[in-house]
Amino acid sequence: MTEPKKLFIKTYGCQMNVYDSERMAEAMGGEGYVQTDTPDDADMILLNTCHIREKAAEKVYSELGRYKGLKAEKPDLKIGVAGCVAQAEGQEIMRRQPMVDLVVGPQSYHRLPELEAKARSGQKALDTDFPEDDKFTALKSRPKAKRGPTAFLTVQEGCDKFCAFCVVPYTRGAEVSRPATRIMDEARDLVDRGVRELTLLGQNVNAYHGHDKGLGGLIRELAKIDGLQRIRFTTSHPNDMDDDLIAAHGDCDKLMPYLHLPVQAGSDKILKRMNRAHTAEEYLKLIERLRSVRPDLHLSGDFIVGFPEETEADFQDTLDLIKAVEYGSAFSFKYSERPGTPAAERAQVPEDEKNDRLQRLQALLSQQQRALQDAMIGRDVSVLIEKAGREPGQMVGKSEYLHAVHVQAEGQAEGIAPGDMIPVRIVSSGRNSLNGDVLPR
Numbered sequence: 001m002t003e004p005k006k007l008f009i010k011t012y013g014c015q016m017n018v019y020d021s022e023r024m025a026e027a028m029g030g031e032g033y034v035q036t037d038t039p040d041d042a043d044m045i046l047l048n049t050c051h052i053r054e055k056a057a058e059k060v061y062s063e064l065g066r067y068k069g070l071k072a073e074k075p076d077l078k079i080g081v082a083g084c085v086a087q088a089e090g091q092e093i094m095r096r097q098p099m100v101d102l103v104v105g106p107q108s109y110h111r112l113p114e115l116e117a118k119a120r121s122g123q124k125a126l127d128t129d130f131p132e133d134d135k136f137t138a139l140k141s142r143p144k145a146k147r148g149p150t151a152f153l154t155v156q157e158g159c160d161k162f163c164a165f166c167v168v169p170y171t172r173g174a175e176v177s178r179p180a181t182r183i184m185d186e187a188r189d190l191v192d193r194g195v196r197e198l199t200l201l202g203q204n205v206n207a208y209h210g211h212d213k214g215l216g217g218l219i220r221e222l223a224k225i226d227g228l229q230r231i232r233f234t235t236s237h238p239n240d241m242d243d244d245l246i247a248a249h250g251d252c253d254k255l256m257p258y259l260h261l262p263v264q265a266g267s268d269k270i271l272k273r274m275n276r277a278h279t280a281e282e283y284l285k286l287i288e289r290l291r292s293v294r295p296d297l298h299l300s301g302d303f304i305v306g307f308p309e310e311t312e313a314d315f316q317d318t319l320d321l322i323k324a325v326e327y328g329s330a331f332s333f334k335y336s337e338r339p340g341t342p343a344a345e346r347a348q349v350p351e352d353e354k355n356d357r358l359q360r361l362q363a364l365l366s367q368q369q370r371a372l373q374d375a376m377i378g379r380d381v382s383v384l385i386e387k388a389g390r391e392p393g394q395m396v397g398k399s400e401y402l403h404a405v406h407v408q409a410e411g412q413a414e415g416i417a418p419g420d421m422i423p424v425r426i427v428s429s430g431r432n433s434l435n436g437d438v439l440p441r
């Protein structure tokens, strides 16, 4: 028997890249590759990259630099770049790093086996097309291996919103929704293999239209699958939260009370210049509607500070909006100029100003996160156990609000395994997680 070839994949960026990497590993499994967790013994290295901010894109080139020695020692080693940097800078990568054998954009993964064969034959292989066919259908299906309790499932890709700062509409292309029947099949298969919680992914997931009743309709249908206990989705645009999706937060038990709903900024002037197509007040009204159907909803968001022409007063509007919402968690970034996007051409905010605003914004957000975590003390949650914790006997899982929760597996908790859903009383709050006691079941 011949030794299987080894594939090392390094994934950067968003959850969709995590999902794509899994699917690429499975597709290459069909070509005789097994995954390895170190580049040192790999026959093929694949970097699944992110182009959202400048720093993310630069990481790719420095990572490639590290593989020079390996490639010199092992001329048969094939190096590939996938993901959004591949899409945006494919030709340039080949020029800047001649050791790269293969470049594949996010919509061409189903062609990865062919591209690998081409690279093996000594040619350079590049594919950054946006083909009509659904890459997920063309990709070999997932093998029937057992899975952990949580999984991502991409339902929608691409974005038609064209926020003035964002490369996604260029790197991932126009919005495409996968048909509901295929998603249902994949979801059933994942549940059969042990998955209890699904996170539906899309760059603009709530613009999903592969079901005649939109994302809400898909969620209600998924909720009928026995054995599937929890459904989440990310990332949403405020303007695509339709009535049925809002209602689902109140009447669909399996839809978890946690919503990532980026607003980016709190000033109407900046929102307009960002091309977000809504005001701060409209966003706050939407949150109010969501909370009226689900009062305990935890909110998460994304924020950009130092967008071109943002003044101190505009920044204060962002702080005010954050104070009005009270986020359970949030991600915040300094504006990063992205080539080809409209905002890159405008007057930029000085770097030290951006640093200062980011610090103040993050101080407020962590204060809110901490306050909401502390407010959980004494409350009962249900925890879907994912794995063993760092300390002996400890298990870790997630609450319905997506807090990481640690429980001790002594006494009552003994015998608790990944995939179990257990009632827990929260007793204390740490930096980024909660600790709880297992309640009698």
Ligand code: 5AD
Pocket (backbone or CB within 6 Å): 052, 053, 165, 166, 167, 262, 264, 302, 303, 304, 333, 334, 335, 336, 337, 338
């Ligand atoms: N600069 C800074 N942050 C950005 N994001 C997207 N593009 C940029 C950029 N050019 C952030 C937004 C988005 C998240 C995924 O990344 O907040 O919601």
Ligand code: SF4
Pocket (backbone or CB within 6 Å): 159, 160, 161, 162, 163, 166, 167, 168, 169, 203, 204, 237
């Ligand atoms: Fe980018 Fe999201 Fe705006 Fe689309 S909606 S352009 S993915 S920030």
